[in-house]
Amino acid sequence: MKIISMIPARYSASRFPGKLMQDLGGKTVILRTYEATVETQLFDDVFVVTDSEIIFNEIVKNGGKAIMSKKEHECGSDRIAEAVADLDIDIVVNVQGDEPFTEVTSLKKLIEVFKEDPDKQIDLASLMVHITDPEEINNPNTVKVIVDNFNFALYFSRSPIPYPRDTNAPVKYYKHKGVYAFRKEAILDFYRLPMKPLEASEKIECIRYLEYGKRIKMVETDVQGVEIDTPEDLERAKKLWK
Incomplete structure (x- = not known):
């Protein structure tokens, strides 16, 4: 099984x-x-895939591997699909470019999902973190996920899901971390299939997989990590790096 990592990287966030x-x-x-x-030494190869010459040159001049996208893309999955179309691989793991604190244990868990799935019933796997802070639960920038008894994703939303009509119900809230592992066929299907209304409304790309009947295995991790979405996040990351 050949496993690579792709890091989609846009300059104009x-x-x-x-x-x-x-x-x-x-x-x-x-x-x-x-x-x-x-x-991490988990991958047969690692690439940054980008539409930016600035980012491409930054990686290459420092001895890394980078791929320039051939055209504009709406999301990271489309960018990765274009890049892997002609590569001889089985699994591609999408590591977010704005998460420099890459965590080995969680990535190992994602890869293990496919090693334990010989019949190829799982199309992709992703990470989720249990959250309890009401502000984070209600923050639309935090994507939430609900799962079935076997940890397959039922839905993703920027709204709090489930809605707490009964505040005494013993439900847990999970934040979706945008780290994915895909079978090559699944991400190529994603690239070919048009966006549907639920994805367009929520602006959450993994909803497209659910709308077309793909199976997403969610893997729980307790590592929050640091996503650099704002200047404040960057300052927090700098403190952690020290």
Whole structure:
């Protein structure tokens, strides 16, 4: 089984343009993420895939591997699908470019999902974290996920799900972490299939998989990590790096 990692990287992020080229302990955020992913030693290869010459040059000049997207893409999954279409691989793991604190144990759990699925019943796997802070539960920037008894995703939303009509019900809230592992066929299907209304409404790309009947295995982790979406997140990351 050949397993690679792809790190999709846009320069013009809407909330924090140029965030991947910001300094984090003497290196850029995207270079930190790339190096941390390589250092896990979990992958046969690691690439940054980008539409930005600035990011492409940053990786290549530091000895890394990067791929330039051939056209504009709406989301990271589309960018990865284009990049892997002609590669001889089985599994591709999407590591977010704005998460430089790559965590080995969680990535191992994702990869293990496919090693324990010889009949290829699982199309993709992703991470979720139990959250209890009401502010985070209600924050639309935090994507929540609900799962069935076997930890297959039922739905993702920016709204609090489930809705707490009965506040005494013993439900747990889970934050979806945007780290995915895909079978190659699943991500190519995603690329070919048009966006449907639920994905368009929520602006959550993994909903497309659910709308087309794909099976997403969610893996629980207790590692929150640091996603750099705002200048404040970057300052928090700098403190952690020290």
